[in-house]
Amino acid sequence: MNSNLPHMQALLLCESVSTDENGRHNIANEFSQYTMGYSQPFTILSIWRGDCGEELYTEKSEIIAPDGRVVASGGHGPFLLKDETYRQVNSLLLENIDFTHDGLYEVHLSLLNAQNEVVSEQSTSISVI
Numbered sequence: 312m313n314s315n316l317p318h319m320q321a322l323l324l325c326e327s328v329s330t331d332e333n334g335r336h337n338i339a340n341e342f343s344q345y346t347m348g349y350s351q352p353f354t355i356l357s358i359w360r361g362d363c364g365e366e367l368y369t370e371k372s373e374i375i376a377p378d379g380r381v382v383a384s385g386g387h388g389p390f391l392l393k394d395e396t397y398r399q400v401n402s403l404l405l406e407n408i409d410f411t412h413d414g415l416y417e418v419h420l421s422l423l424n425a426q427n428e429v430v431s432e433q434s435t436s437i438s439v440i
Contacts, residue, residue, distance in 0.1 A: 315362065316363070317422055318359070318360055320359065320398070321356060322357050322418065322420060322434075323355075324353055324355055324374075325338050325341045326340040326354065327339045327352075327354050327404075336356075338356065352406045353404075354405070355402070355405065355418055357372070358399070359390075359399040359422070360395070361395075362395045364393060367389040368392065369390075370388055370422055371421045372386060373418075373420075374408060374419075375417040376412060376414075376416055377413075383405040385403045413440050414438075415436045415438055416437050
């Protein structure tokens with residue numbers, strides 16, 4: 312791994328995320344499986360670490376249905392990861408996601424540099440039944 316590039320520490324889909332006064336993250340109800348018809352807001356949580364100096368990064372998030380449709384998207388940034396002590400925690404609240412087909416939905420994140428080049432891609436899946 313190139314130590315000058317950001318690396319992902321966590322990626323998950325959950326109900327919500329809060330941070331207490333000591334910087335601890337409280338994650339409510341992580342999802343790996345979901346039942347169709349039960350509607351609620353979802354949060355994509357990502358945590359990036361790195362020793363990247365003054366390089367700016369932007370994160371793009373998508374949830375992709377089994378048929379290839381993007382059913383939700385959003386993003387964060389720009390942000391810095393100046394040295395190894397920096398941690399970027401992004402939480403993206405998404406509502407009205409179209410989980411109308413059963414199968415595997417992909418949560419896909421792309422990290423772009425200031426030149427809009429993809430420097431990292433990460434994904435996880437959620438099974439909808």
